[in-house]
Amino acid sequence: MSSIAILGLALLASTAQAHVTANPPKLPADSYGSTAFRIGHGCSGSPTVGLTIQIPEGVTSAKGRQLAGWTVSTTSRAVDATTNVTTAVTWTAQQDSTNATAPLGLVEGVYQDFDLYFKTPALSDATKTIYFPTTQICANMSQPWTDIPVAGQPEPAHPAPALNLTAKDTAGASGASAAPQTVASTLALIAPLVLTTSVFAL
Ligand SMILES: *[C@@H]1O[C@H](CO)[C@@H](O)[C@H](O)[C@H]1NC(C)=O
């Protein structure tokens, strides 16, 4: 089957079953990258006004993308005295300040991609597929997408979005055990994001 046909089926399936999916669904292991969690529906007609994505173990440096009309917040956990790790990222819809009767959040008939930037864990049998348990908050209810599929069992009704890890892109580096990221190169990757965030915060 062509990948376009597969994509078409996947879109149909996600429309029919209203699943939350990661786009792209694959990223290289042990690397910085981003994927977008797509919400294309409300909860039985009730608009989506929030989204919380839990960051799985092994995923670090997670940051939510600043989106017009949404506030991004994070929760974190202390790993040790000098390091916090982000455990969840939440987007909350803002009321249109120019129109108090405008609908809040994502109404039916449109979709939004909630982008997450992060560092993926190293590839292992346990991390080939990682899951981001997600809670979709609608105006009148919450819809958890937190079920982890079990091999050989039918797909759960409300699966957590999945991301597959592929081999790390090792341009010249040796083997799967990649060299640790230097502080300088990590800062170089993060600096533009921090800058972007501060510009939006002004
Ligand atoms: C929420 O609102 C939608 C659309 O108005 C409605 O279909 C649905 O039954 C409501 N759900 C609850 C739990 O009130």
Ligand SMILES: *[C@@H]1O[C@H](CO)[C@@H](O)[C@H](O)[C@H]1NC(C)=O
């Ligand atoms: C970790 O998070 C707590 C609470 O937000 C904060 O007070 C503390 O300074 C953070 N520590 C580091 C090392 O970022």
Ligand SMILES: *[C@@H]1O[C@H](CO)[C@@H](O)[C@H](O)[C@H]1NC(C)=O
């Ligand atoms: C405010 O939003 C409502 C609901 O969408 C719309 O009918 C109305 O025209 C909007 N008013 C203005 C001034 O944009």
Ligand SMILES: *[C@@H]1O[C@H](CO)[C@@H](O)[C@H](O)[C@H]1NC(C)=O
């Ligand atoms: C992700 O990996 C699982 C398990 O190997 C596989 O069933 C699924 O088709 C993969 N998804 C993608 C998008 O590659």
